[in-house]
Amino acid sequence: MKFYDFYMSNAAYRVRIALNLKGIEAEQIIVDLVADEHQADWFEALNPQRMLPILEDSDITIAQSLPIIEYLEEAYPAPTLLPSDTAGRAWTRSFAQSIVSDMHPLMGRRVRRYLANQIGASAEDIDGWYNNWISTGLRGLEGMLKARDDSAPFCHGETPTVADLCLVPQAYNAQRFGCDMSLYPTVMSIVTTCNALPAFADALPENQPDWKPMEGVIPGPTKASR
Amino acid sequence: MKFYDFYMSNAAYRVRIALNLKGIEAEQIIVDLVADEHQADWFEALNPQRMLPILEDSDITIAQSLPIIEYLEEAYPAPTLLPSDTAGRAWTRSFAQSIVSDMHPLMGRRVRRYLANQIGASAEDIDGWYNNWISTGLRGLEGMLKARDDSAPFCHGETPTVADLCLVPQAYNAQRFGCDMSLYPTVMSIVTTCNALPAFADALPENQPDWKPMEGVIPGPTKASR
Numbered sequence: 001m002k003f004y005d006f007y008m009s010n011a012a013y014r015v016r017i018a019l020n021l022k023g024i025e026a027e028q029i030i031v032d033l034v035a036d037e038h039q040a041d042w043f044e045a046l047n048p049q050r051m052l053p054i055l056e057d058s059d060i061t062i063a064q065s066l067p068i069i070e071y072l073e074e075a076y077p078a079p080t081l082l083p084s085d086t087a088g089r090a091w092t093r094s095f096a097q098s099i100v101s102d103m104h105p106l107m108g109r110r111v112r113r114y115l116a117n118q119i120g121a122s123a124e125d126i127d128g129w130y131n132n133w134i135s136t137g138l139r140g141l142e143g144m145l146k147a148r149d150d151s152a153p154f155c156h157g158e159t160p161t162v163a164d165l166c167l168v169p170q171a172y173n174a175q176r177f178g179c180d181m182s183l184y185p186t187v188m189s190i191v192t193t194c195n196a197l198p199a200f201a202d203a204l205p206e207n208q209p210d211w212k213p214m215e216g217v218i219p220g221p222t223k224a225s226r
Numbered sequence: 227m228k229f230y231d232f233y234m235s236n237a238a239y240r241v242r243i244a245l246n247l248k249g250i251e252a253e254q255i256i257v258d259l260v261a262d263e264h265q266a267d268w269f270e271a272l273n274p275q276r277m278l279p280i281l282e283d284s285d286i287t288i289a290q291s292l293p294i295i296e297y298l299e300e301a302y303p304a305p306t307l308l309p310s311d312t313a314g315r316a317w318t319r320s321f322a323q324s325i326v327s328d329m330h331p332l333m334g335r336r337v338r339r340y341l342a343n344q345i346g347a348s349a350e351d352i353d354g355w356y357n358n359w360i361s362t363g364l365r366g367l368e369g370m371l372k373a374r375d376d377s378a379p380f381c382h383g384e385t386p387t388v389a390d391l392c393l394v395p396q397a398y399n400a401q402r403f404g405c406d407m408s409l410y411p412t413v414m415s416i417v418t419t420c421n422a423l424p425a426f427a428d429a430l431p432e433n434q435p436d437w438k439p440m441e442g443v444i445p446g447p448t449k450a451s452r
Contacts, residue, residue, distance in 0.1 A: 048369025049324050060313045064327070066292075067319035074312050086300050087286045093293035098275050100323075101290070105331040114358065119341070119351050128344060143274025 001026040004046070004054040006033050007208035010104055011065040012053035013169035016208075018069050020199035021160060022076050026055070030210045033109065066100055069162050081162050092156045095144055095163040099170045103137035107173065134174050138184045141167065145186040153193050160194060168194045172205070227252040230272070230280040232259050233434035236330055237291040238279035239395040242434075244295050246425035247386060248302050252281070256436045259335065292319075292326055295388050307388050318382050321370055321389040325396045329363035333399065360400050364410045367393065371412040379419050386420060394420045398431070 003019065003026035005012045019026055031037045031052055038050045047054050047063045054061060055068045057075065062068050073082055082089050105111070107130055115121040115129060145155065155163035171191045175181060181188050194200045205211055229245065229252040231238045245252055257263045257278055264276045273280050273289045280287060281294045283301065288294050299308055308315050331337070333356055341347040341355060371381065381389035397417045401407060407414050420426045431437055 044369070048373065049328065049363075049366035051324075051328065060316060062316045062320050064320045064323040066327075067316055067323050070319055071312065071316045074315070086297065089300070090286055090288045090293055090297045093296055094288050094290045097290040097293050097326075098277075101327040101331050102275065102277065105327050106337070111332070114355070115345070118354060118358070119345065119347050121345050125345050129340070132340065132344070137275075140275035143270070147274065 002029055002056040003027065004029045004031050004052055004056075005208070005210075006031050006052055007205040007211045008033060008109075009052045010108075010169045010173055011051075011100075013172070013203055013205065014065045014165045015053050015055065015068050016203035017160075017165045017168065017200055018072055018081060018162075020202050021079060021081065021165075022072060024072070024076060028209070032210070065166075066096060066162070069165065079159065081160065081165065083156055083161060088156055091148070092161045092163040095141070095155060096166040098140060098144075099137065099166040102140075103133060103170055104173075106133040130177055131179070134177070134179050135183075137170075138174065138179070138181075138187060142184045142186055145190070150186070153190070155190055160197070160199075164190065164194050164200075167191065168200055228255055228282040229253065230255045230257050230278055230282075231434070231436075232257055232278055233431040233437045234259060234335075235278045236334075236395045236399055237277075237326075239398070239429055239431065240291045240391045241279045241281065241294050242429035243386075243391045243394065243426055244298055244307060244388075246428050247305060247307065247391075248298060250298070250302060254435070258436070291392075292322060292388070295391065305385065307386065307391065309382055309387060314382055317374070318387045318389040321367070321381060322392040324366060324370075325363065325392040328366075329359060329396055330399075332359040356403055357405070360403070360405050361409075363396075364400065364405070364407075364413060368410045368412055371416070376412070379416070381416055386423070386425075390416065390420050393417065394426055 001024065003015065005016065005028050031043065033052065037043065038052065044050050046061065049063055051063065053065055053068065054063050055071070057071075060071070062071050069081060073080065083092055112126050112130075115126055121129070148156065152158070154160050155167060167187065168191055171181065171187060201207065227250065229241065231242065231254050257269065259278065263269065264278065270276050272287065275289055277289065279291055279294065280289050281297070283297075286297070288297050295307060299306065309318055338352055338356075341352055347355070374382065378384070380386050381393060393413065394417055397407065397413060421430075427433065
């Protein structure tokens with residue numbers, strides 16, 4: 001199995017956690033988004049959308065984090081990353097999707113770059129843009145979590161699901177950009193629980209082989225300190 | 227079953243097609259996004275993300291179009307909207323997700339409104355923004371479709387899947403905003419095939435009870451003319 005990855009990709013980070021939780025060893029192929037390696041012809045042939053992450057498993061090539069995770073669930077079902085009941089699966093998929101489609105796409109590097117270069121947005125404008133979408137999204141996530149059984153250590157139940165796989169990278173991103181996370185105590189309680197697990201900690205950007213210091217990166221547990 | 231809908235919501239349009247294909251009669255509850263009805267307290271209690279669509283089925287409430295469609299697949303499996311093989315399911319989910327997370331979120335009303343009101347983007351800037359993301363996305367979709375078996379009438383195989391359910395509303399949106407669709411012949415061939423089916427035509431915005439003329443709407447088949 002090959003996994004096309006970049007330490008800075010929030011979507012790839014979700015899949016790294018999934019692979020770790022399932023104990024799957026994949027060959028990690030680094031695609032440097034900062035160096036625009038995803039714009040190369042060989043990469044477009046692999047994925048016409050020219051985005052990370054991508055998983056190759058025998059003759060199957062899959063782009064997009066959630067479809068990769070659904071595939072891993074089907075092909076490598078244990079341990080499962082979806083609840084066993086229909087209602088639970090619907091809730092976790094909905095929670096995950098709200099991050100993947102209503103938060104993350106508005107905050108990525110390509111979007112910030114377009115705002116700056118094509119629309120002439122100032123640094124202050126881009127901060128305001130980021131803060132608007134992250135706080136709108138986090139408020140919604142906190143609301144969804146408060147409405148569920150609050151004794152659950154994870155987003156849904158006693159074990160991590162696809163909801164946690166999406167929440168933890170998004171919270172990491174919010175902290176990196178200096179968001180006040182004290183407004184979202186349920187989110188942060190779950191993030192802390194998750195990051196105590198090696199599968200989550202090993203997937204942190206700073207624990208990747210291609211990691212470089214990013215401005216505003218928050219410190220996290222390193223492999224050496226665990 | 228209750229379905230919270232608005233004729234102008236591209237995400238709700240996907241689910242309308244799914245309900246029609248599966249022959250499910252749901253009570254349609256209109257939430258007027260232009261009148262900001264999704265910002266009301268009663269709606270936030272239903273969905274803390276304050277977005278459409280939402281499906282209620284007995285005691286299950288689900289937000290987000292793709293999780294709703296996955297739920298319908300589980301609870302009402304016939305006719306299926308996913309291929310029967312793992313590779314096919316991965317491809318269709320990936321195709322659908324690339325629309326749902328990399329195209330649609332950047333084009334919605336809340337985003338265009340923020341660009342205009344908070345960043346001071348001109349009408350020309352917003353047109354450029356829209357055209358950039360729609361053409362980037364459509365080029366990727368056309369590339370994905372060209373790489374598959376080109377004898378398939380739909381995105382994947384002989385029957386509509388979740389890929390078509392996402393493609394048709396996104397193409398409708400692109401046409402509404404005057405995008406040159408002749409650049410994407412495979413996309414348009416599939417869209418034409420889909421829209422000849424009553425399940426797709428009945429889901430068109432202009433065939434909804436709450437429809438009002440939108441500036442730049444393209445004409446489509448009406449119930450009366452079929």
